[in-house]
Amino acid sequence: MSSAPQNRPWDVHRLPAATGRTFLVTGGNAGIGYFVAEQLAATGALVVLGSRDPGKAGAAADAIRSRVPGARLGHLPLDLADLASLDSVAERLAGLGVERLDAVVHNAGVALDDPPRRETGDGHELMFGTNHLGHFALTRWLAPLLTAAGAARIVTVGSFAARSERLDTDDLQSMRDYRPGRVYGRSKLAQMTFGFELDRRLRAAGSTVFSVVAHPGGALDSLTPPRPPVHTRTAGQRLRALPAALLVQGKESGAWPVVRAVLDPHVEGGQLWGPRVFGLRGAPRGEPVPAHMADAAVAARLWAASCGLTGVEPGLGLGLPAQKPTD
Numbered sequence: 001m002s003s004a005p006q007n008r009p010w011d012v013h014r015l016p017a018a019t020g021r022t023f024l025v026t027g028g029n030a031g032i033g034y035f036v037a038e039q040l041a042a043t044g045a046l047v048v049l050g051s052r053d054p055g056k057a058g059a060a061a062d063a064i065r066s067r068v069p070g071a072r073l074g075h076l077p078l079d080l081a082d083l084a085s086l087d088s089v090a091e092r093l094a095g096l097g098v099e100r101l102d103a104v105v106h107n108a109g110v111a112l113d114d115p116p117r118r119e120t121g122d123g124h125e126l127m128f129g130t131n132h133l134g135h136f137a138l139t140r141w142l143a144p145l146l147t148a149a150g151a152a153r154i155v156t157v158g159s160f161a162a163r164s165e166r167l168d169t170d171d172l173q174s175m176r177d178y179r180p181g182r183v184y185g186r187s188k189l190a191q192m193t194f195g196f197e198l199d200r201r202l203r204a205a206g207s208t209v210f211s212v213v214a215h216p217g218g219a220l221d222s223l224t225p226p227r228p229p230v231h232t233r234t235a236g237q238r239l240r241a242l243p244a245a246l247l248v249q250g251k252e253s254g255a256w257p258v259v260r261a262v263l264d265p266h267v268e269g270g271q272l273w274g275p276r277v278f279g280l281r282g283a284p285r286g287e288p289v290p291a292h293m294a295d296a297a298v299a300a301r302l303w304a305a306s307c308g309l310t311g312v313e314p315g316l317g318l319g320l321p322a323q324k325p326t327d
Contacts (some may be wrong), residue, residue: 080134
């Protein structure tokens with residue numbers, strides 16, 4: 001595990017050029033993912049939007065091009081809730097002319113507010129199955145493209161909500177006690193735990209690929225600048241949300257830690273990046289990794305369960321050790 005990052009100066013409005021590089025953003029058609037894609041597109045990189053809906057991906061691409069003339073964009077049809085569809089992602093990316101991936105941003109996700117409990121077509125609880133298992137399996141199928149890039153980055157987008165949750169590795173599918181808010185927080189905790197464990201295994205394997213975790217803090221739609229038709233808001237919505245801006249921010253700002261995790265040459269594997277002010281708003285900074293997210297024993301059980309539920313081999317196509325590495 002990397003030590004806490006050194007917080008060097010970083011200008012969110014003057015990003016380093018990334019011409020010639022290729023980034024994939026899952027869920028790049030909306031929310032945090034859209035703003036990550038917009039900001040990365042301004043660096044000159046090819047940005048591929050991973051999205052189930054080609055119409056929404058097209059609308060997002062149009063919105064990005066309206067702000068970033070000449071943006072280089074692609075669309076990868078991607079349904080993280082359908083595990084069987086993921087084994088062809090490398091071939092589909094090759095069809096877009098993508099021969100390597102310099103970074104993948106594991107961002108797409110489902111958040112449900114109310115019961116009943118829902119499942120993916122594979123029979124997994126929807127939030128855990130999409131947010132964690134889908135990205136776990138996707139990492140395996142992107143492995144050849146990530147390895148081809150050399151020092152590629154796997155950036156997992158977590159959530160502030162994961163800080164107050166703990167994984168129950170005996171009930172990862174929330175069969176015994178389904179409460180949507182808690183299940184969402186645990187699905188994001190599973191993602192973050194995987195991101196840190198992935199880097200430990202990458203380091204043990206001597207890989208040049210590394211894994212970083214970032215979170216957007218408190219990011220509200222009502223504080224997010226409009227990007228029609230992807231995101232719209234009324235003047236009344238913005239006025240009502242202004243008091244909240246003392247503590248939280250919009251999704252454009254929420255994307256900043258993720259974008260820094262992709263671009264900053266000083267970022268290292270195993271680090272956690274989030275907003276500067278109480279982890280909720282402001283410029284991106286490195287944060288200490290909470291102990292429960294770095295628990296190697298819990299991570300090993302999650303890893304083994306994830307392999308069993310997805311049918312993916314423990315090495316994820318990256319030559320990783322099957323067992324948890326020793327620290």
